[in-house]
Amino acid sequence: MFKKLRWLRKIHISCAIFVIYTIFSNCYCDKPSVKPGFKIVSISPAMTEILFAVSAGNDIVGVTTFCNYPEAAKKIYKIGDFSNPSVERIVGLKPDIVIVNLPEQMRIKKQLEKLGITFFVSSPKSLNDIYKEIADIGKIVKKERGADSLIHYMKMNIGPSEHKRKKSVYIELSPRPLVTIGAHSFLNEMLEMAGGKNVFSDLNKDYPVISQEEVIKRNPEIIILLHPGNITDRLAWKKIAAIKKDKVYTNLNQDHILRPGPRLVEGFKELQRIIRE
Structure with a gap:
């Protein structure tokens, strides 16, 4: 009788250990996996x-x-x-x-x-x-x-496109402060190849901070927003050519354009499409 009880107790203990081990293993599932070779x-x-x-x-x-x-x-x-x-x-x-x-x-x-x-x-x-x-x-x-x-x-x-005339483009990366692309950005180069002319290509920076007055003065034909937002509340911008002609684009895949990697190909095609419209 006692031998049987001891045997049952061992089974219960073994099962309990297995359950505890399983629970804790699941708790630590976000731990890094150790990989052999180059890491x-x-x-x-x-x-x-x-x-x-x-x-x-x-x-x-x-x-x-x-x-x-x-x-x-x-x-x-x-x-x-x-x-x-x-x-x-x-x-x-x-x-x-x-x-x-x-x-x-x-x-x-x-x-x-x-x-x-x-x-x-x-x-x-x-x-x-x-x-x-x-x-x-x-x-x-x-x-x-x-x-x-x-x-x-x-x-x-990704290469030069054939366009008789390059359209002036303003690309906005951030609304507050206003950040755009300058001469020293791969995106400036990509935009030029797609048939556009960056209105701030004369600024010798990669991502310069600018003012609303500067955007209005440069009067872009196309506006591309690479952030979740819009410009409907910027009343002073109403006279800009891009707004008059409804050429403001907000639905581009930002990762395709801002990440300097393989998907720049898709981003380049999106820029070409916008400029050709």
């Missing part, structure tokens, strides 16, 4: 897309919450958001390399330097800069062939 942490959404495009997605062990493409990127361990990634989480992943964006992530770069962690800086100002970064990261992750194919694909699909 990459990407704080750059564009570079995350590039890594997948060159067939290095399986080497990524950590990304930001902004890294939402391709679908597989959403399943990778999150080290924080784009502006405030967790250094502790990055260190815990023991990466071989961390990809950072400048100037936005200068603080993280300095911390990585102090910790002796290898990093790759992404800060393209032109399309050629983007192609060079793709080639460089391809060499680092030993995916040169994939990088070459991606560069070829982008160059074949």
Whole structure:
């Protein structure tokens, strides 16, 4: 009788241990998975897309919450958001390399330097800069062939368009303060290739802050808003050509245009469509 009770007690204890183990295993499902081989942490959404495009997605062990493409990127361990990634989480992943964006992530770069962690800086100002970064990261992750194919694909699909006359375009990145694109932005170059003329291309900056008066004075034929908002409350803008002719565009996919990666091809086609209308 006692032997039977002891045997039943052992079964109950074993079952309890199994249940507790299962519960706690599920609680820690967001922990980073340990991967063999080369390990990459990407704080750059564009570079995350590039890594997948060159067939290095399986080497990524950590990304930001902004890294939402391709679908597989959403399943990778999150080290924080784009502006405030967790250094502790990055260190815990023991990466071989961390990809950072400048100037936005200068603080993280300095911390990585102090910790002796290898990093790759992404800060393209032109399309050629983007192609060079793709080639460089391809060499680092030993995916040169994939990088070459991606560069070829982008160059074949992003190029000068035939337009008799370029239309003047104002692109707005932020409403408060007003931020646009200047001469030192890859988007300025892409816009010119699509057949547009950036009304602020004379400003020797990448993303300058401007005034409403300057926009009114330059009188763009097309206005593109790359933020969730509109300009219906800007009464002083009523005389701008773009507003008179109903050429204000607010429904573009921002990631296609602002992320310097593979989907710039789609962004370029969207710009071409707008300018041709």
